[in-house]
Amino acid sequence: MKIKRPIKLFLLGIITIAFLWVSHIYLFANQQVQGGNNSASSQLPVATRVVKHALGETRIPVKPQRIIVLNDVGLLDPVLSLGVKPIGTVSYFPQYDFLFRGVTNEEAAGIEIVGDGNQPNLERVILLKPDLILMREYQKSFYKQLSAIAPTVVVDLPGLNYSFKENLRFIAQVLGESEKAEQVIARYYERVKKLQNLMGERLKKIEVSVINLFAESLIATYSDNETYNQVLQDIGIRLIPTLVNQKEDTLVSSMEVLNKYDADVLFVMNDTQQLTQAFFQNPLLTTLKAAQNKQVYGVRVDRWWTFGFLGVNKLLDDLFKYLT
Template sequence: MYRYLKLFLLGIVTVVLLLACHSNISQNAIQGNNDLSTSPLPVATKLVKHAFGETRIPVKPERIIVLNDIGLLDPVLSLGIKPIGTVSYFPEYDFLFRGVTNDEAAGIEIIGNGNQPNLERVIKLKPDLILMREYQKSLYKELSAIAPTVMVDLPGLNYSFKENLRFIAQVLGESQKAEQVISQYNERVKKLQQLMGDRLKEIEVSVINLFSESIIATYSDNETYNQVFQDVGIRLIPTLANQKEDTLVSSIEVLNKYDADILFVMSDTEELTQAFLKNPLLKTLKAAQNSQVYEVQVNRWWTFGFFGVNKLLDDIFKYLS
């Protein structure tokens, strides 16, 4: 009898304790004091290999900071993803970004300019992924202490704007979207080829960049516009096609070396372009004599992403088709 009474009392105590625990848990949940209610859910991650090693990042990062305009901001936007922060181009120019308009980058916080991101602003934005370029390697350790950081190495990608997009898409889990973007670009190239027809075999083009009224620069086939010319089948003049230097700076006095059927003149400012167009040396070129000199903008032609590349193609359609 005593044994049964003991079991009965033990059962009552157990029920009371369970009810009390349940009450405490419910009350804590209502008051927001439950540890489980404030603990963040585990985030799925993956390991990404890049030039600085391996970094574990979220499978679907939601708060991305990109520390370059042409090589990072443009490609990320091309994938349909809007970063929370980026750096602008150098403030002495009239545009914030190359390849991307201010409207296309609306809502993205500017956290520095050129090669100088503001680390305090980076911290305040609480990123879950930072994308940087190889020339910013001195910041890698500091950036990695803030959030997972991946270095996008353009030399390692052979300076291909397509491979750059593919690498970034792989990091962000958007490889299928990247192929769609590249496919749309290829379709535009085919359309341009059809519109140009036999002219593709007949014309040669040249591109110069104005550094000042007396200094010009030309670039190797690494530059995106030269890659686009190659895709379309537009021929550069031999002087440019055979250039070994990534950047060759010359006096305006050798302008005749860059004469072509069509001359594209790239400049940072309208004032510089207007001064060039008044230069007597320009009148000696066949491109000028045939009214085939075209002013193009740095923020459209100095690009490394598909927002910019499509603007570049718009210009080529306009002037060559």
């Protein structure tokens, strides 16, 4: 049966329209794939998994790409140690020549600062469009606001017994980098072993003391929770009994009791050169056996007050320098 000419034209027209419509859809999809943030690829489902943390459970991307960390010492340092670079972080020390503890300004180059750790700037956080936010337990008052911006995980140091190694392992588990964490920890123990070998018999003989210059007339000492104490324990370096028996997390004392903290080697943490200069000119220092044996060393807070492996390796650099 022959198809009449008008019907042929009608069918040809329908086929042509359908072809043009399919071509239009293909072209539009292709433009979207190449179109940046509005691309079709960005609309594809993202693989996720559930992470348990101090404030509950959070569904996060399996491989987060835009991470903001709201602490320097306990979050920024460990994340960078794993070879992951966040897009945003906070600083506590804009008045000093260092912005972060454990991490140099150069190591954090290119990371945007979104306020300080006690008051992160939520508007800046929103503008960065994170797909994961890491925060600390003391910042929990911001949790609800942050969770409305992006999946948010609380890293609870008390819950991790203040262990800088377990802190790294937890963060690595969140980021899917557990194997890398074990490599970082293994390299740390290799350096510890090397320092032990270099110290030899001296390791068994010396006692060490660590104080922090709290003010020109005040010193502070800290409990075993502090990372430098954990590192000294790993090496096998003995702290003086006064520090071992300290019950307070932080004890602030007058400079007049400096002799209580005398040792074979005295490390003096500081965050300003002025405090260091005043301390080394204090007549009380001359009464210490550490000073008489020229074994008093000023060390920087941003290298010793650390909770990640970038900082810990800087701390180890100082121990190699002063104890071998």
